[in-house]
Amino acid sequence: RLEARQAGEDTTADTSNLPYLSAIVHTCQALADSATAILKNCGDGICVDVVSRDEYRRPVWIKCVSRATGSANAHDLVDSARVWLSLAKQYPEQGLVPCICYRFFAGLEPSLAARLRNMGLDVAEGTKPPQTEPPSHMKRLNLDTSTLVALVSNLSHGHLDWQFEDKALEAQACEEAQKPLLKQLAPILAGRELYTSPGALRTFNSIIGTIAGELEKERAQRLRTVIVELPLVKGAR
Numbered sequence: 001r002l003e004a005r006q007a008g009e010d011t012t013a014d015t016s017n018l019p020y021l022s023a024i025v026h027t028c029q030a031l032a033d034s035a036t037a038i039l040k041n042c043g044d045g046i047c048v049d050v051v052s053r054d055e056y057r058r059p060v061w062i063k064c065v066s067r068a069t070g071s072a073n074a075h076d077l078v079d080s081a082r083v084w085l086s087l088a089k090q091y092p093e094q095g096l097v098p099c100i101c102y103r104f105f106a107g108l109e110p111s112l113a114a115r116l117r118n119m120g121l122d123v124a125e126g127t128k129p130p131q132t133e134p135p136s137h138m139k140r141l142n143l144d145t146s147t148l149v150a151l152v153s154n155l156s157h158g159h160l161d162w163q164f165e166d167k168a169l170e171a172q173a174c175e176e177a178q179k180p181l182l183k184q185l186a187p188i189l190a191g192r193e194l195y196t197s198p199g200a201l202r203t204f205n206s207i208i209g210t211i212a213g214e215l216e217k218e219r220a221q222r223l224r225t226v227i228v229e230l231p232l233v234k235g236a237r
Contacts, residue, residue, distance in 0.1 A: 023064035023105040024049050030127035046087050051098075054132040059098040061088060062130070068106040077102070077112065081119055099132045134191075141192040143227065147185070148196060148204040152212070152219035156181045194227040201229055 027050050028035045037051040042061070050062040061084065067073065081100065088098040101122040108125050116123045122131050143151075150156050196204075208220045 019066040019105065020064060023066045023103070026105075026127050027062060027064055027103060030129065042087055042091055046083065052130065054099065054130050056132070056134055058096045058132065059093040060101055060130045060132065061098045062101045062103060065102060065104045066106055069104060069109050069112055074109065074112045074115075078115060078119075081116055081121055085120060099130060101130045103127065139191070139193055141189065141194055142230070143194055143196045143200065145200045145203045145207070148200065148223065148227075149207060150181050151185070151223055152208070152216050154213060154216055157215075157219075195230050196227050197230050201227075 024038055028038060031050070031052050034052045034054075035050055036053060038049065040048045040051050042048050048061045049064045052060040052062060054060050063080070063084065065077065069077065081102070084100050088100055091098070099122060100120070101124075102116060104123075104125045108123070113123045124131070204220070208217060212220060
């Protein structure tokens with residue numbers, strides 16, 4: 001189209017597509033560097049308006065809807081959503097099924113939005129970035145012994161006004177004062193399912209039983225209620 005306009009050819013027939021093309025351009029601009037393709041042919045007559053990747057590097061297919069929604073075309077949008085979801089499962093990228101996002105640029109009926117979300121789509125108006133959930137394998141976090149100890153240690157909970165004869169503990173206290181560990185761990189642990197191995201938990205319990213203070217023992221008890229012990233692998237020690 002751009003070449004035709006530069007050549008002075010009549011492009012009146014294309015003007016009905018301008019809102020749609022404008023929506024694609026604005027979506028790409030909002031995604032910045034995460035947009036990887038536009039108008040990608042994914043087979044079965046499906047052309048994905050914008051292909052992107054979310055923060056977990058999972059592929060995202062975005063459909064830009066520039067027409068006003070209503071009862072007349074709601075059925076068509078639901079049908080297209082089913083096709084997109086089915087096609088995404090047929091064309092995984094590096095083992096990851098693309099997430100489907102519908103972005104509406106001329107209004108969105110609440111009932112239609114709810115119906116599409118119930119189908120598993122990410123639905124929003126305008127150029128809102130994809131709001132995707134972490135892949136199931138990324139929701140789980142296996143904690144080692146040192147992390148378990150750090151989560152209950154007095155040093156990690158602001159008890160820094162002690163003098164330690166042990167140089168290693170003194171150095172650790174200084175580092176904790178400068179870079180609090182819990183502030184670093186909080187965003188990593190948030191929303192995750194916490195697991196630990198039988199060996200790590202056994203060592204942790206031994207450390208707590210040997211040198212932990214009362215507050216540390218209380219924290220350890222609370223921590224045990226939110227972590228899941230992984231099954232023992234046959235042959236493991």
